[in-house]
Amino acid sequence: MTTPQGEAGGEWDEAWVAALDAMELEADEVEQMLRHRDVLEAAPVTAVTFSPPEGLGPLPIALADRARRLVQRQLDLSRELTIAIAGNRQQARLVNRLHREAAETVPVYVDNRT
Template identity: 85%
Template sequence: MTSPPDGWDTAWVAALEAMELEADEVEQLLRHRDVLETAPVTPVTFTPPDGLGPLPLALADRARRLVQRQLDLSRELTIAMAGNRQQARLVGRLHREAVDSVPVFLDNRS
């Protein structure tokens, strides 16, 4: 059995930390999505380092928790996007009704 290359654990720890920071940013966006409408959002993308190799066994639990956290965030993002689409449809419908409506006046003074 060959031993892992030098820095193998360190590279994995750094990769997991980067993924956790990305998850933190997504959580912040979800938590503050109503006030961030006017704030610029810089997309965050994680790119795994080349030649990372297999996950060290000592980091398996941390990686499992991170995967579950990402799945939970993905579910929350899906719900938030569906809500945004629903609101956009409602606003569009209200706007169309306001534009298409013709004012009608009825004089009941007879």
């Protein structure tokens, strides 16, 4: 396999390794947020965004297995996030219903001492 125009093979591999490292760090942060989501509700959350470097060229064959594992990890995290979001929506609907029911009820006091 040839390297992109004029770049040395080592620099090309290093650029891909750095890009995969950044993607793995993002996945680590998402995993931490999922593990500690109950604690993080009160803490400010910074957005995690990965921007791929421009001009990387094709993935080196030596990094293909690592990239496949990373893609699978990201897919697994995506499923976990979807489940967590659905759970949060369900809880929000329940809380809204409870608040609505509480607002619609009129307190009644019955004195049955006769």
